[in-house]
Amino acid sequence: MNNELKNIKHCKVTYQVVKPFCDNSLTEVILVNGQTYQLDFLPRPAKNYADLFCVYYKGVRYSTRAKFLKSINK
Numbered sequence: 897m898n899n900e901l902k903n904i905k906h907c908k909v910t911y912q913v914v915k916p917f918c919d920n921s922l923t924e925v926i927l928v929n930g931q932t933y934q935l936d937f938l939p940r941p942a943k944n945y946a947d948l949f950c951v952y953y954k955g956v957r958y959s960t961r962a963k964f965l966k967s968i969n970k
């Protein structure tokens with residue numbers, strides 16, 4: 897397995913996935929500008945499309961990953 901983290905660009909923010917999303921833990925860990933963030937997701941299947949796209953960080957709900965990334969990249 898390749899241990900090198902790949903840069904992903906989304907909404908003008910570049911980040912790396914440290915720990916990919918897992919169905920068991922419903923979390924993903926990303927690295928943005930040297931700081932790690934653990935994102936939590938709702939269980940699948942979701943009630944609606946909005947729940948599929950939302951992410952939680954420290955209990956705060958963001959409707960999309962893009963809105964979360966924009967909030968930390970100010």
